[in-house]
Amino acid sequence: MIGTDSRGNGIRSMKVLIIDDELQMREVVKECLAVISDCEVVSASGGDDGLRLNDAERPDVMLLDMLMPGRNGFSVLEEVRDHQTHHRPNKIVAMSGITDSATVKAMMDLGADYVLAKPFTLQELRSACETLEI
Secondary structure (H helix, E strand, O other): OEEOOOOOOOOEEEEEEEEOOOHHHHHHHHHHHHHHOOEEEEEEOOHHHHHHHHHHHOOOEEEEEOOOOOOOHHHHHHHHHHOOOOOOOOEEEEEEOOOOHHHHHHHHHOOOOEEEEOOOOHHHHHHHHHHOOO
16 A cells, blocks of 8 residues: 655555564465555564564554463553554554454454454455555
């Protein structure tokens, strides 16, 4: 996807940050995104590294695994929501294998714009991107 830079100048590729503790999931999502859109992808293996990369890279979109050891996705969402010192991506997609209504509500209340149930297909990822206009 394309857009303007932070000053409204020119066209640039959208930047996506993937935060997931599973290397295989990060790689599969990156490959899927390459099929879906022309975007730059950066990734982190945990919540703390993800927050640092989020602030350094200032992504347009964050794809965030909710269940990770150490700082999990719920904590990352809360940190981004509650501390204005952190960059807030335009869209945050929570990825989780637990998608009961109470858990989905908790993710949305913490700032997720979309919840993607794991495991997901390329078509489901594409649908999420289209819904969010990514």
